[in-house]
Amino acid sequence: MVFGKDGREIGILKRSIAVRKKILKQLTDIRPVKYVHCREKMIALTFDDGYEYTKEILEKLRHHHVKATFFMVGDWVEQEPALCRKVSEAGHEIGNHSYSHCDMTQLSRDDALVEIKRAQNLIGKITGKECTLVRFPYNKCNMALMGVVKEQGLQAIGCSFDSFDWTGIEAEMICKNVLESKKLKRGAIVLMHTNHYNTVEALDQLIPVLKRKGYQLVRVSDMLVKNRNKTDKELPVLLRVFRGEES
Numbered sequence: 462m463v464f465g466k467d468g469r470e471i472g473i474l475k476r477s478i479a480v481r482k483k484i485l486k487q488l489t490d491i492r493p494v495k496y497v498h499c500r501e502k503m504i505a506l507t508f509d510d511g512y513e514y515t516k517e518i519l520e521k522l523r524h525h526h527v528k529a530t531f532f533m534v535g536d537w538v539e540q541e542p543a544l545c546r547k548v549s550e551a552g553h554e555i556g557n558h559s560y561s562h563c564d565m566t567q568l569s570r571d572d573a574l575v576e577i578k579r580a581q582n583l584i585g586k587i588t589g590k591e592c593t594l595v596r597f598p599y600n601k602c603n604m605a606l607m608g609v610v611k612e613q614g615l616q617a618i619g620c621s622f623d624s625f626d627w628t629g630i631e632a633e634m635i636c637k638n639v640l641e642s643k644k645l646k647r648g649a650i651v652l653m654h655t656n657h658y659n660t661v662e663a664l665d666q667l668i669p670v671l672k673r674k675g676y677q678l679v680r681v682s683d684m685l686v687k688n689r690n691k692t693d694k695e696l697p698v699l700l701r702v703f704r705g706e707e708s
C-alpha cells in the first residue's frame with residue numbers, strides 16, 4: 462500500500478481529487494462565475510448593455526490605460542456596429558448579453574438559444590472575434606439556460622457586486638459603492654452599466670483609487686486564463702468561489 466506525505470493512502474487521495482474536480486466542473490456548469498480565485502491582485506470592471514455612453518466610457522478607459530469587459534446587447538450592436546468594432550479594436554473584451562435584453566428565464570429553450578446565437582453571430586461578424594463569455598440580462602438564469610450556454614461552449618459570468626450605477630445615483634456614490642464594498646477583493650467582477658453619464662464621471666475618481674490600492678484592472682477572461690491551471694490545494698477555495706460564496 463502506498464501512502465502520501467500526510468499518511469493517507471494514495472489511492473484515496475487520488476480519488477478525492479477526482480471527485481473534487483468533478484464537483485468543480487459541475488458547479489461551473491450550474492452557476493455563473495461571480496469571483497475568480499486569483500493569486501494576483503486583479504479585478505474586472507464590466508459594463509453592461511451598450512446603449513447611451515459606451516463611447517464616453519471607452520474614452521475614459523483609454524485615458525486611464527485600463528482594459529475592461531463589455532457585455533453588449535445584440536440589437537444595440539446592430540445599431541452601432543462601428544462603435545462595437547472600436548471597443549474590440551481598443552483591446553477590450555466583448556461578451557454576449559442576449560439579443561433583446563429580455564428576461565431569458567421566461568423563454569423556451571429554443572427562443573433562449575436564438576437570443577444567444579443572434580447576439581453571438583452579430584458580435585462575431587462585426588469584431589471578427591468570437592465571444593466566449595455571456596451574462597444573462599438582469600443576472601437571471603436557471604439550469605436550462607446554463608445548459609444552453611454550455612452547449613454553445615460559452616462561460617456564464619455573473620458579478621461579485623453591483624455598483625448600482627443603473628439607478629442614476631451620483632458619481633461619488635458609485636465610487637463609494639465600489640470602493641467601500643466588502644466584496645471588493647482580488648478576483649472580483651464589478652457590475653457597471655453604460656446607461657448613465659454618472660458612470661463616465663465616476664471612472665475618473667474610481668480608477669486611480671483602485672490602482673493606488675494595488676489592483677490591476679483587467680478583462681474577465683484575463684483572470685480566467687491566468688487561473689486555468691489550479692493546484693489541488695486551491696480546489697476547495699474554487700468550490701466556494703463558484704458557489705458564489707466569498708473567498
Ligand SMILES: [Zn+2]
Nearest residue numbers: 509510598599
Ligand atoms: Zn443588462
